[in-house]
Amino acid sequence: MRYWLTRLGTSVLLLLTVSALAFGAMNILGDPLFNILGPVALDVDNPESVELIQAAEEQYNLDDPLPIRWALWLGDFVTGDFGVQFSEDGEPPVRDLISERLPRTLQLLVMAQVLAALIAIPWALWTASRPNSKVDRASTITSFLFIAIPSFALAVMLKWALSIKLSIFPLAYVTNDTFWERSFQMLLPAITLALPAAAIYQRLLRTDLITTLQEDFILTARSKGVSRRSVLFKHALRSSLFSFVTIFAINTGALIGGALVVEQIFLIPGLGRAIVEAILREDFPVVLAIVMIIAFAFVILNLIVDLIYSLIDPRVRSS
Amino acid sequence: MTSRETGSVQISRAEATEPLLVVDNLSTHFPTERGVVRAVDGVSLSIKRGESLGIVGESGSGKTVLSRSIMGLLPAAAIRSGSVRFAGTEILDLPAKRMRHLWGAEMAMVFQNPLNSLNPLMKIGKQITEPLKLHLNMNRSHAKATAVRLLKDVHIPEAEQRLNQYPHELSGGMRQRVMIAIALACGPTVLFADEPTTALDVTVQSQILDVINEQRTDRNMSVILVTHDLGVVAGHTDHVAVMYGGKLVERAPTRTLFANMKMPYTKSLMRSIPKLDNPSHTRLATIPGRPPDLVNPPDGCRFAPRCAYAQDRCHDEEPPLAVADDPDHYYACWYPVGSPEFEARDAELRAAGDPRVDAGATI
Ligand SMILES: Nc1ncnc2c1ncn2[C@@H]1O[C@H](COP(=O)(O)OP(=O)(O)OP(=O)(O)O)[C@@H](O)[C@H]1O
Ligand SMILES: [Mg+2]
Numbered sequence: 001m002r003y004w005l006t007r008l009g010t011s012v013l014l015l016l017t018v019s020a021l022a023f024g025a026m027n028i029l030g031d032p033l034f035n036i037l038g039p040v041a042l043d044v045d046n047p048e049s050v051e052l053i054q055a056a057e058e059q060y061n062l063d064d065p066l067p068i069r070w071a072l073w074l075g076d077f078v079t080g081d082f083g084v085q086f087s088e089d090g091e092p093p094v095r096d097l098i099s100e101r102l103p104r105t106l107q108l109l110v111m112a113q114v115l116a117a118l119i120a121i122p123w124a125l126w127t128a129s130r131p132n133s134k135v136d137r138a139s140t141i142t143s144f145l146f147i148a149i150p151s152f153a154l155a156v157m158l159k160w161a162l163s164i165k166l167s168i169f170p171l172a173y174v175t176n177d178t179f180w181e182r183s184f185q186m187l188l189p190a191i192t193l194a195l196p197a198a199a200i201y202q203r204l205l206r207t208d209l210i211t212t213l214q215e216d217f218i219l220t221a222r223s224k225g226v227s228r229r230s231v232l233f234k235h236a237l238r239s240s241l242f243s244f245v246t247i248f249a250i251n252t253g254a255l256i257g258g259a260l261v262v263e264q265i266f267l268i269p270g271l272g273r274a275i276v277e278a279i280l281r282e283d284f285p286v287v288l289a290i291v292m293i294i295a296f297a298f299v300i301l302n303l304i305v306d307l308i309y310s311l312i313d314p315r316v317r318s319s
Numbered sequence: 320m321t322s323r324e325t326g327s328v329q330i331s332r333a334e335a336t337e338p339l340l341v342v343d344n345l346s347t348h349f350p351t352e353r354g355v356v357r358a359v360d361g362v363s364l365s366i367k368r369g370e371s372l373g374i375v376g377e378s379g380s381g382k383t384v385l386s387r388s389i390m391g392l393l394p395a396a397a398i399r400s401g402s403v404r405f406a407g408t409e410i411l412d413l414p415a416k417r418m419r420h421l422w423g424a425e426m427a428m429v430f431q432n433p434l435n436s437l438n439p440l441m442k443i444g445k446q447i448t449e450p451l452k453l454h455l456n457m458n459r460s461h462a463k464a465t466a467v468r469l470l471k472d473v474h475i476p477e478a479e480q481r482l483n484q485y486p487h488e489l490s491g492g493m494r495q496r497v498m499i500a501i502a503l504a505c506g507p508t509v510l511f512a513d514e515p516t517t518a519l520d521v522t523v524q525s526q527i528l529d530v531i532n533e534q535r536t537d538r539n540m541s542v543i544l545v546t547h548d549l550g551v552v553a554g555h556t557d558h559v560a561v562m563y564g565g566k567l568v569e570r571a572p573t574r575t576l577f578a579n580m581k582m583p584y585t586k587s588l589m590r591s592i593p594k595l596d597n598p599s600h601t602r603l604a605t606i607p608g609r610p611p612d613l614v615n616p617p618d619g620c621r622f623a624p625r626c627a628y629a630q631d632r633c634h635d636e637e638p639p640l641a642v643a644d645d646p647d648h649y650y651a652c653w654y655p656v657g658s659p660e661f662e663a664r665d666a667e668l669r670a671a672g673d674p675r676v677d678a679g680a681t682i
Contacts, residue, residue, distance in 0.1 A: 215435060216432060216435035216436045217435060217436055217437055217438040219392065219430065220430065220437065223392055223423060223427065224449060224450040224501065224504075225420065225423035225424060226419075226450075226453065234441075239440055312440065314440065315439065315485070315487050318488075
């Protein structure tokens with residue numbers, strides 16, 4: 001119990017630090033007033049502009065010192081008010097933008113990770129049970145190929161081959177389609193993200209499986225007459241999952257980066273495209289909100305990883 | 320009642336006219352980058368139902384590889400030749416798929432390190448019931464009841480509660496008892512125990528050996544006990560096989576061996592001999608010099624380069640296994656203890672104060 005309270009405390013501290021750093025960086029590196037008003041912000045001789053400037057400074061608390069502005073923004077943020085977009089007419093509010101875009105990216109990531117795990121686990125079991133065989137060596141080359149290809153190249157290749165030439169997958173993502181139709185439209189983008197991830201997971205899991213298979217308790221299992229298959233699934237796999245689980249969680253961050261590219265190529269209006277657009281426009285509230293969501297996702301993922309550790313290993317539970 | 324389907328191998332237990340386990344000219348080679356490691360080289364032995372055989376020898380002499388070769392539990396790279404007959408059936412050439420029906424059911428193994436030999440992520444109960452369900456098709460409740468009985472057999476207190484515990488919640492001695500319970504689960508006819516007590520406290524060691532011995536008598540089971548402990552050899556085995564450099568160099572009923580050992584190697588190995596009726600925990604002595612290279616073994620007797628009694632012939636000609644006065648006593652030595660050549664050399668060495676001759680040790 002105390003352990004989980006400490007965990008909660010450090011998580012909150014982490015989120016606060018991330019928000020302060022992001023908020024500070026955005027305000028120091030850019031000029032918020034200019035980003036809100038555009039060229040008007042520089043036109044200080046024109047009384048009309050001055051009026052606009054004053055209104056904006058009031059609305060966004062721009063005269064207050066940075067820490068106060070941060071505190072004010074944070075107060076709004078935690079109560080669910082993510083502010084308005086700086087650019088254009090400020091519509092839709094950041095919160096609406098996020099709630100429209102987030103589910104798409106989330107679905108893409110979940111599909112990609114599930115696919116990656118579904119590919120990586122059997123692949124690793126298969127190769128680890130025959131290390132250094134021809135099959136294993138061919139698989140090593142394949143996996144390094146997947147890891148080495150940049151995601152945009154893989155995306156373009158898969159889109160060209162499977163969507164354009166063979167027409168197996170739809171070309172476009174249609175926001176008005178039903179959930180299942182949209183899921184199908186997202187399958188190829190998810191595969192694009194999943195393949196390199198699966199290759200990384202397979203490398204790791206294979207190595208750990210090979211180490212586990214040398215353990216004494218595996219010999220015990222064999223000496224009991226347990227079949228090779230059951231030795232792999234019931235005895236070796238579970239003991240070998242630790243690095244896999246860890247990398248699986250950490251790699252989610254890399255997948256968010258990959259999603260930026262993949263959403264762009266497969267024309268999915270997700271969070272990835274939103275953040276690219278927002279950064280180009282220096283649209284602070286949008287960038288901040290997305291940064292915070294990603295940080296929050298990491299905190300949650302970390303907690304889940306810890307939970308999974310303790311589910312896998314009774315020794316973690318008791319310590 | 321007398322036979323059991325084990326895959327397509329018919330094992331008849333009662334009518335066997337030959338000993339339960341007959342190993343004939345068994346060799347196990349490992350191809351490595353350095354060359355072929357002859358870890359076991361032409362070993363023959365046999366063991367009757369209910370008997371116990373101790374295997375001793377210095378580290379690296381091939382005891383572990385021998386016991387795993389007999390059982391067929393070797394890395395895929397190992398190459399075996401010769402013959403292993405179990406209850407009249409040749410099992411050396413059986414594929415792992417078929418051997419699986421014997422493993423755990425007819426032959427079981429207890430390993431040296433109880434800390435690593437149990438699956439740390441699986442409850443004790445599940446680890447014991449696994450072979451019961453596998454070989455005896457027991458349902459859950461029957462398997463569970465049997466597991467409790469097994470834990471009681473090996474004297475584990477609060478057996479029911481143990482089923483739901485994980486290995487890390489038990490002491491080393493308790494874990495080794497669990498390992499024994501697992502090995503005994505399906506009533507095997509041969510139990511291999513590879514240094515089952517080496518990793519345990521001295522006080523726990525004899526308890527574990529007593530449990531194995533007790534179960535051997537109760538179940539009329541054969542035991543092959545690999546050990547470094549002279550007390551164990553003296554107190555818990557009917558026969559002893561002595562290994563050196565992958566070869567079996569001396570074999571005899573335990574009493575005969577202690578009373579009349581023939582190999583200078585055996586003699587130096589057992590320098591400190593425990594009293595038969597009061598087995599203490601005495602490690603085998605270490606012998607000066609290096610064990611033989613198993614890739615390029617020396618010509619002649621493999622022990623000759625380290626043997627204080629070696630003569631020219633020992634370096635050139637390999638001694639065959641000869642029969643001693645007791646027809647069950649075999650040894651591979653040209654000039655065994657008690658032979659005129661040996662005695663002459665012994666007197667010489669003693670006069671010169673050679674440290675390889677233990678002044679106090681008279682057999
Ligand atoms: N998989 C393997 N590949 C190559 N050589 C091996 C392999 N396993 C064992 N050996 C070699 O076989 C020889 C016999 O080893 P083994 O483990 O049987 O000795 P041991 O008598 O059990 O020794 P100890 O008393 O230390 O347990 C050693 O020289 C060892 O290096
Ligand atoms: Mg050994």
